[in-house]
Amino acid sequence: NPMPTSCPNDTNPVHASAAVLAELDAGLRAGTACISPKFLYDALGSRLFEAICELPEYYPTRTEASIFARHGPEMARAIGPGATLIDLGAGNCAKAAGLFPLLHPAQYVAIDISFDFLRESIERLQQRFPHIEMTGLGLDFSTELQLPAVVRQEHRLFFYPGSSIGNFTPDQASAFLRRIRAQCDGGGGLLIGIDLVKDSAILDAAYDDAIGVTAAFNLNLLRHVNHLAGADFDVRQWRHSGVYNALEGRIEMHLEAREALVVRWRGGTRSFARGERIHTENSYKYQPAAAVGLLEQSGFQATRVWTDAAGWFAVIHARA
């Protein structure tokens, strides 16, 4: 059973690697403090994100699911059977699992930064689909995408649903897509979900829901940073903000200090004025043509674009 064995990010559960600490340190010292959204996903953060996907306000998950439900057979025809399905940011693996009966992949490779969560997901999935070879990898694929030799070269289909591409700036997104393309040796392609520009009231509600799950998700990042960097953030001193910035075409998530405060971490300290913010996430929204343009400028050829009736979300198949 090719169960995951390595997780570069979780080799030592108490202390973060020097690189992670340096990244957090630099962000906390920046003029406008920032913490990468990848640190939203510790074990609790992954569960909170799962809960976000169930919220009535968070339309992306169910809208994308409706596109898969409606057009899945057509997607499977465009892709063909026997793919090496590489799931980027697999989380609970539910989206990929929904495609198995249509896609009949030869191998399933699930990658996620939150490895313990992923391991449990894969163990469950392997029992449901014993005939599919499965591998789980704990990797921060945002910084590098070196796939180990267990990942087959043939017919690679990178699966990047949920509009996670929107959490990169367009330049970072393009660089990331190029790295994916470089891993598609013998042909291969990409099946990607991209959230589209829409009325800002819908976007604002999706990122600041009524019962505060998104707020908890954002605030939990501070507890994760406490753990990783030995910081002493008091979560009660911070408030969540998630608002659409129409000029930039993106949702911005911030954490805002409720009062003047001081934070210490391993190797540093900083004071925050009341109202001062830490930028924790961007979530870019694309026009359909811009989404296709992003893929093509990254060396992919978009073969099909599927959207829902309201035009809120797009799933695109692209060839390398």
Ligand code: AVI
């Ligand atoms: C994972 N990613 C695509 C989500 C998004 O919508 O940008 C993360 C998220 N942030 C707040 N709610 C959900």
